[in-house]
Amino acid sequence: MTMAQRTIDVNDKLERPKLAVKTMKSTGSEALSPKKLWELGRVAAEGISADGSQLIYSVSNYQFEENKSEKNLFVIPTKGGEAKQFTNEAGGESVIQVEPNGDVLYMFKGQIWRKNLRGGDAVQLSHVEEGLENVKLSPDGKHILFSKSVLLKPYHSVDKYKDLPKSDVYIYDNLDYRHWDTWMDGRFNHPFVATYDNGKLGEAKDIMEGEAFYSPQMPFGGAEDFSWSPDGQSIYYVSKKKFGTEYAVSTNADIYRYDLASGKTSNVTEGMQGYDTNPQFNKLGNVLSWLSMKTDGYEADKNDIYVLDSKSNIKLNLTGHWDGTVNSYTWSKDNKRIYFVAPVQGTVQLFEVMVPVNFRVKSLPQINQLTAGDFDITGIVGETKDGIVVTSTRMTRASEVFFFPIKGKELSQITKVNDAAYSQIADTKVESRVTKASDGRDLFSWVIYPPNFDPAKKYPTLLFCQGGPQSATTQSYSFRWNFQLMASQGYIVIAPNRRGMPGWGVEWNEEISKDWGGQAIRDYLSAIDDLAKESYVDKSRLGAVGASYGGYSVFQLAGVHEGRFKTFISHCGLFNMESWYGTTEELFFANHDLGGPYWDAANNKTYTEYNPMRHVDKWDTPILIIQGGKDYRVPIGQGQEAFQAAQLRGIKSRFMYLPDENHWVLSGQNAQVWQREFFGWLKETLD
Template sequence: MTLRTNKFTPKVLISAPRRSAAQSCADGSLALYSQSTYSFDTHSKSSGIYVVGVKSGQSTLLTNDSRASEPKWIGLGHEIVWLKQGDNGNTSFVIADANDVGKTYTAGTISGPVSNLKIHVLEDGKAIVAFSGKSNQDGSLYNPKDVGKPHSSGRIYDSLFVRRWDAYVEPQRNTIWTALLQKIPSNVTAREGRWSLLGVTNMLKRFPQFECPMPPFGGTDHFDVTRDYIVMVSKDPSVNPATHTVCLTYVMRIPNPISVEETNAEPVMIKPEGKRTWGAATSPVFSPDGKYLAFLLMNEDGYESDQNHIQLVHMQEGSVLHSHTLDVRDSDKDWDLSPSSIMFSADGTKLLATAEDTGCVCLFEFDLTRWLTSGSNRATPRKLTHSGSISEVARASFLSQQLFISSSTFTDSSIYYILDPSDPETKRIDVSSFANNGANFGLSSAQVSELWWKGGDDASYMVHAWMMKPSFFRPEKKYPLAYLIHGGPQGAWDDQWSTRWNPAVFAEQGYVVVAPNPTGSTGYGQKFTDAIRESWGGLPYEDLVKGFEYIESEFDFVDTSRAVALGASYGGYMMNWIQGHDLGRKFKALVCHDGVFSMTAQLASDEQYFPLHDLGGPIWKNQQGYDQWDPSRFTENWSTPQLIIHNELDYRLTIAEGLAAFNVLQMRGVDSRFLSFPDENHWVLGHENSLVWHTVVIDWINKYVGLPPLRDKEAREEVEGCRKDAVRRSVAEEMKLLRVVEE
């Protein structure tokens, strides 16, 4: 399916095909990916698993079963395995062949839901698989379908966490499982030549204190598998995970899966050499021959946005492992970027890392030859890509040094290409397939440009921002400004596609969009990221003020007298902070999504290490620090019309924050509106909910700058239905209250 449209609207964004990252087969001729689309006509989602010819660009549908997910190549041919969820909660391992479309069979079934599938091919016809699934306290696989409804809904907790992200913490824990996928020998005629799943083992059955992947967002980036071992990262069980980020990295020997033996392997901890304390760890990976591994490690406990350092380990059988920090130098200076993922090259002599760099997610290469031969840990990064945002890197074929890249930009939702690290500037091969590129949406990279301005009081540093103009932009005309503030606060607007906060959606309404990366943003050096600590409403606010002044003075086509500002999470905090300060009077309207109203309410958040770090310690030791940057202290200044959005499953910032802000606006007589989704968390993920979100937001800001409302009949009917339902509920509650009073 190729979606073509003359105008990029919220409905187009939400219903457009969403493709996963892709991976090529052993010979490099085909790439495998999954895709989903949503239909507002049928109000349903469809999904499929596809292969695309790397040279031809032609895609072939392997299955449109909505229960199929996580396709992976197995063996050295074109055979594929994917997971299929059953109605009873079980998971089947389904085998397919890209050369024989429509022919599938089940290699084995697991008695519960599993995910995060990883495969290490041992030889043609044999592969080790690792995956995650929750385990019961006795080590068996947890299946929610087997759990009866309790007689009481009460929960009792004696320590943190009580709840995390959007769910209450339950006794079941994430666990790594291993098994063998093997073709049946030729002497077994009934299933000759078919794959079978053997020896499923809970690697952590004897070690329930460990949890991997780590919730709420951990996945395949928290473990890896090779011929004989798995490596995993897990929170240190000796400290409270709500107030600490320290992780431990362990290697475990995989038992012989054919004998279906219970593993007696003890986890061997990898000790960071020269470190007594450290922080979070992620992205453990083995070299292709399994002799080396690498992972990412932060230095500071309690700080989830500290710089990641690359750790290298030489595997040594039966001994305690030590990791060496790769000393990354850019000329004679330390490399100040923070890698987010790593992998070894096909020959194991290079390490490839993705890292945010000036509003992009780029690929870097590190030569490990000196470390492999002499033990020297010095390396210099070589930048292989310079634009867009990479989501995943894979080998282009089994032994090739070429790389298969999955990426996106502000205007292209999914880009696949092959990169040759020996000559990345000229040896790039685009894999077209049915391209999800900007042209199909009426978008163009020509709409996007970059800005820099002097930030802070002393103007000692520069602030970077992205600008996006409408596709129908004319330089002689004036357009209202949409100032987008990102969350985090240690985050950034990167040149990548998003289905939630997409600058193009606002640009196509007729705004010039400016998305700044002020103090605290990632990808501009660790010092710049760290500078927001204990300065939430300080330096970042000053950077935004300077940015507004710069836009006001430099761009005649931007009408700053018709400006709006929008933000979520920390961006929502900044909306409330701006509302109470001078910059708030520069905007016609504000939009605050799941933002902070009162710093004291941070104590109700799930991950307490976050405010402990960013606000300078616990509140009983630093009340002044919490008060200094508290938006609720300045509510006497609130006067700009503001839309408040807050969801009931947001346990990162509880819904009381949104209600408090809305109540203040209402009592002060400020034009305001409150939108809430009872089934959404910190984000709005449901397709229909997303359309309502976009409609309410766009209609709100358009009203104050003189642009027409979103012309989408279905969306407007849905929004009107939400409003009427709320009114009916409100009237019913008032009548009930009146009856109580009368009685």
């Protein structure tokens, strides 16, 4: 294959090769505002026609008055051209699959619909009263796989005591009593299979009948947790078959095979202790692949691509020798390689790994980086005879669909949903910066400058603290923590790739575990101190902002910053590590990253030196604290405790409470309030 290839070395930090990206350049002078940000269309790729000539994509547009988004499907040639609207009904359509004859099967209001790419009317195929979720049709079209919740445990009083239908009491004997933003009601997602005939479903069978386990996984699993065998005779599904307290302290999810004929289930990944997810078959149907993490309890472990040969039953780790971690992947049409995306050097790029023809040969599979540049490849849509269709973002551009040619080095833009909007918006310059960290290692940061940046002027500057903590700060585009938006309000923003972020090798990624308040915090201080040496940075107007671990970082910095910062903003931050350990839901995360419980003396440093509440006596800087009422990852008490401490110490502080939001802010109007308060606080305390 003649794609642009480069064998990657993540330790080669200063060598940043770039590929050209054909996109529209802004000539506008209007600063990006919170309202303009939410008026942008949100683009998602949905599928490609069988001949590779047509792309089906969706656009979601937020409607301010209704406080909801409207999503529709569009079709455009993969080589670029005029886009045509494919659906226009009120609601949200999502493609299931594209048939060889051009029929697009898609979900709409819980039912299966069909419409041909050439046009014609949409036809509703299914009429299932309770609706369908996570639908996948078998390759032979004779069966349908979908999910629904099943009541297995009477945790809610109305289920336990039928004679008390107006009661509202929950009773638990184990952990996993709440997760993410939902209290456990005793219902578990299960995969169901039924015969299928042009939309007509036969009697559905629960293939996990009676098992108090989840599939798809909670809270974010979907259809990617299911896969059909190419012959349509077996179903592969992901499940963490643990219950209660054991479930809360483990990440040991496995891939199971269910045989339709016998009804028997077997564990394909038995003995593999971490997350095993995303099962897929190659086009020939003789090799199963999946993503796998090695360590039980470590949710951010190195994610590798495994393959299993059905003939020899030999299992191989294709990326184990590579010093990186995989986000997502797909098979090539020729079955010779797997394409995947992974973080590298402050970006996310497209890679390929060659799949051995003979699994018995002990050789390391070749891995090539295909794209490089100051952009993120956020997903792989599919392959055509000429190249690969991907989705991509930059810090100054929301997601669009691009084409990466087999012969050439240039990403070309297919969809142009937001080009007109960006043509009116002033560009913000983004540059990379390398700082020497306190331990002498290179520390990479992105720096985002205001429109029409003038180095002769002085600007207030924000240190952005990333969450995770093992999440990458790359060229992603957020509709809340948007660097372009921050810079457009007149702030310089620095976003360091501090210790704990993927893209700089496994060792760098793992260094933050059990050291939350150590080197990562020193990395933040090194980055802001280095940037503050520039004449255009007003050292008297520095702020630090962040969410989740980033919010923890803000709380920790508030006690150790020694006068560097003039203001802080912490969203869903961890403030009191003891009370957080006692109330958060995914205890495997706390056990791995903190070392374990506060009553274990071996973890003393986590709960003393690295516990923000222990440094409140040194707090002296204004702080805005934001908290979601349905955030069970970082429960409400964290924000309350921090606000109460700040108030009792007489520090200028504000508490923003969002009762119906979880760890994120999902409502459009709530997001607008969030932005107004965020920038209002900065204007009040930093300008």
